[in-house]
Amino acid sequence: MRRLLLAAVTAGFALAGAAHAADYKIMAPAAPGGGWDQTARTMQSALQEEKISGSVQVQNVPGAGGTIGLAQFVNGARGKPDELIVGGYVMVGAILTNNSPVTLEQVTPIARLTGEFEAIVVPASSDIKDMAGLVEKLKADPGSVSWGGGSAGGTDHITAGLIAKAVGVDPTKVNYIAFSGGGEALAAILGGQVTVGISGYGEFAAQVEAGQLRVIGVSSDERIEGIDAPTFKEAGVDVSIQNWRMVAAAPGISDEQAAAITADIKKMAESAAWQKALKERGWADTYLDGEDFKTQLAADIAATSGILKEIGLVK
Numbered sequence: 001m002r003r004l005l006l007a008a009v010t011a012g013f014a015l016a017g018a019a020h021a022a023d024y025k026i027m028a029p030a031a032p033g034g035g036w037d038q039t040a041r042t043m044q045s046a047l048q049e050e051k052i053s054g055s056v057q058v059q060n061v062p063g064a065g066g067t068i069g070l071a072q073f074v075n076g077a078r079g080k081p082d083e084l085i086v087g088g089y090v091m092v093g094a095i096l097t098n099n100s101p102v103t104l105e106q107v108t109p110i111a112r113l114t115g116e117f118e119a120i121v122v123p124a125s126s127d128i129k130d131m132a133g134l135v136e137k138l139k140a141d142p143g144s145v146s147w148g149g150g151s152a153g154g155t156d157h158i159t160a161g162l163i164a165k166a167v168g169v170d171p172t173k174v175n176y177i178a179f180s181g182g183g184e185a186l187a188a189i190l191g192g193q194v195t196v197g198i199s200g201y202g203e204f205a206a207q208v209e210a211g212q213l214r215v216i217g218v219s220s221d222e223r224i225e226g227i228d229a230p231t232f233k234e235a236g237v238d239v240s241i242q243n244w245r246m247v248a249a250a251p252g253i254s255d256e257q258a259a260a261i262t263a264d265i266k267k268m269a270e271s272a273a274w275q276k277a278l279k280e281r282g283w284a285d286t287y288l289d290g291e292d293f294k295t296q297l298a299a300d301i302a303a304t305s306g307i308l309k310e311i312g313l314v315k
Helices: 001-021 037-051 064-076 087-096 131-138 155-166 182-192 203-211 254-270 271-280 290-310
Strands: 022-028 052-059 081-086 107-121 147-150 175-178 197-202 213-218 240-251 284-289
Touching: 022 037, 022 064, 022 213, 022 290, 037 052, 037 081, 037 107, 037 131, 037 182, 037 240, 037 271, 052 155, 064 081, 064 087, 081 087, 081 147, 087 155, 107 131, 107 155, 107 182, 107 254, 107 290, 131 213, 147 155, 147 240, 155 175, 155 197, 155 290, 203 213, 203 240, 240 254, 254 271, 254 284, 271 284, 284 290
Parallel strands: 022 052, 022 081, 147 175, 147 197
Antiparallel strands: 081 240, 107 197, 107 213, 107 240, 107 284
């Protein structure tokens, strides 16, 4: 009888643990193929693989640097602790440049997840062989150099403007072409529809390894292991910048619900599945949560506003 009772209690705890595993819906506010989509789907895999969550669904809502998805999330997910949204530096810029009525102050910040440096690539057949060649073209005729990247006002756009400013070119003359997803941008770069591509290295890695694209520079302060390319600074362009990505929960949830979500996300971030994915994708582990993340987010928003004004994207 005691054995049967012990077995029943053990089974009860197991069922309670399984029932406790939250189901989540994660919004990637961009088209498939880009950094936010990759982040959401990597979260989906890790949360399920590590049995932190029983079921995770990913929804793509592209447009306007994530602000369309953000507005939909804020208006539709209020009070729902099972709904999450990924975002980051790009969204901060897009909110400012699009003068969005919905901001990150209206969601519940959970954690910064990853950091990624920017890479500039050209098709293998391009006559631009290095950063010096790009700078030469840019100085001769800024409009002749088209930059294909993510949303207007995002990290890619900011980086292009900072490069122009650093080499003495009016950043407002940068011919930047924004794409709503990494897949669209990649197709344009490979098809020669833009002069250069600019984004996180992870979005180009497969094509670089296949010899279809060539990396001419990265935005880190020091060379990155595994990437055969100089930093911008090495190439004489005094610019360094790192994109970052975050996850937030819905507005209107309780402190207890936010704490439970944070615990799940922290467990995911420390898991073997997530750490393996970081290495495979070349993402830096920049995990930060709680009040420290909220403070950092506020500082990043203020700094981004200053940069966007400096390069003429926000008045």
